[in-house]
Amino acid sequence: MLHYPTNKLTEQQSYKFLSGSIIPRPIAWVTSLNTATQGINAAPFSFFNAAASEIPLATLSILRKGKEMKDTAKNILDTHELVIHLVSDPQVKAMNQTAASLPSEQSEITMNQIETVASQSVAVPGIKDAPIRMEARLHQYVPIKNRDEQIITDLFIVEITDFYFAEEIFDREKEYILPEKFNPLARLAGATFAHIGDLFELKRPK
16 A cells, blocks of 8 residues: 655645545535624535534534635634535535635625525524525634644534425435435535435444
């Protein structure tokens, strides 16, 4: 096997190896509120996953760019609120457009004419077209530092307050999300995305 000691890697190599190995990754398309402008920020992140179920917690890791905190991270720290959306094919173009770097006073929602819907538990609106959305509040913030004590990543553990599911992807009787109907978009490395492939079941041993 090819061997790369991490103490000899550049930051770009580390990112490429992580993002290319830990695949597929779900995409959190996040809306947050800029209280200074009252604008709604939207941005996609793929360093994202579930963390707990007794309290429904998810993790969202927002890597800094040049050690600068991103707008979404600033907004979450300011308001303690966000809405997480899961993405399928109909949202892919709009989701990708919101990945562009804009000045903090500009709203990706306004610029891309994305329709929103009012939330129940937070002030941040959700994206109406998303098949799954989760209103959330900040549970814990963890600044991730490098060896020089500089913050390089803003890690958020957030508590889900409300779940919303499009009717066509949800089995009400069993309370299951139907993966083949949902057909979520997953992030690979670089500019490559994927869908889930063939499904199979494997029973866990007792």
